[in-house]
Amino acid sequence: MTQTAARRTYSKRSLHGQVAHDLGRRIIGGSYPEGSLLPNEEELSTELDVSRTALREAIKVLTAKGLIVSRPKIGTKVRPRGDWNMLDPDVLEWTIQTSDLTVFSRKLIEMRDMIEPAAAGLAARNHRPEQAVELVEAYRAMDASQTHQDWSAADLRFHQAMLSATGNELVGALGTLIETALITSFDYSARHARKPKESLILHRDVLDAILSRDPAAATQAMEVLLTDAREAIDRIAAAQAGS
Structure with missing residues (x-):
């Protein structure tokens, strides 16, 4: 991948972007399969060693890309692959890296x-x-x-x-x-x-x-x-x- 293409991806420009990048790779790579729930906010922020604020912003990024959906009292679930925005530059990059x-x-x-x-x-x-x-x-x-x-x-x-x-x-x-x-x-x-x-x-x-x-x-x-x-x-x- 060219440096130009890498710079265009949104996911690595900030702390919450780095978190989104990490979680996005895990989701697309199958560590969190379709239909599975992500760990709760406290567990995930501890595991990733980031604040809950950064994690919440990362969740918003991944939600916008169609990878996950959050529901009150249920949690954050990985959406079916058919719902993912596969033409999003980040999603494409993560797919390439894990395929x-x-x-x-x-x-x-x-x-x-x-x-x-x-x-x-x-x-x-x-x-x-x-x-x-x-x-x-x-x-x-x-x-x-x-x-x-x-x-x-x-x-x-x-x-x-x-x-x-x-x-x-x-x-x-x-x-x-x-x-x-x-x-x-x-x-x-x-x-x-x-x-x-x-x-x-x-x-x-x-x-x-x-x-x-x-x-x-x-x-x-x-x-x-x-x-x-x-x-x-x-x-x-x-x-x-x-x-």
Whole structure:
């Protein structure tokens, strides 16, 4: 995860944020299963060595993220996983930290499959000149990268630029919203790639189609790119299973 992405998460900016971070990881990691009650306030504040005020503020943070719900005379209960705000940057970070990265990356690609091909088509139709420049510069940064970290950062920049170029601010915001997930997945794949920059030519196909304002070609090129990404994750999983 990039330092930028880490700084964007709310949970580590204050004492109660650190408490929220600790509890959030425990909940998502399964230490407090769905439907279970958290220890009472006195026990939890003692265990975490924080004031009740800090704990209460942390509980508010986790409640807002959909992880828990507090009821008078009952206590604080972990909500079902389906209620969690999985696109919240903190929740994404905690999920990544407590999950099998292969499984997580596959789920992320499933989501990207539903969004990015259509987004590439929109970008081909709607991009402005300055957005075309940003796409080209992101691609050049990928081509010039010397480390997998540089590659991952440039790859993230390329996909965020593509989403922004759709002309739909809701789609454009998605790239920032799931930045932590994307950079983690890109870095994971890059570290295990058979050769550096192996998907560069596929990104070039997406770029060329967008710049040519060919929505059908851009959609198809993005589908091919995501298929390659999925196959790369499958190769990583197979290699790890055989090691």
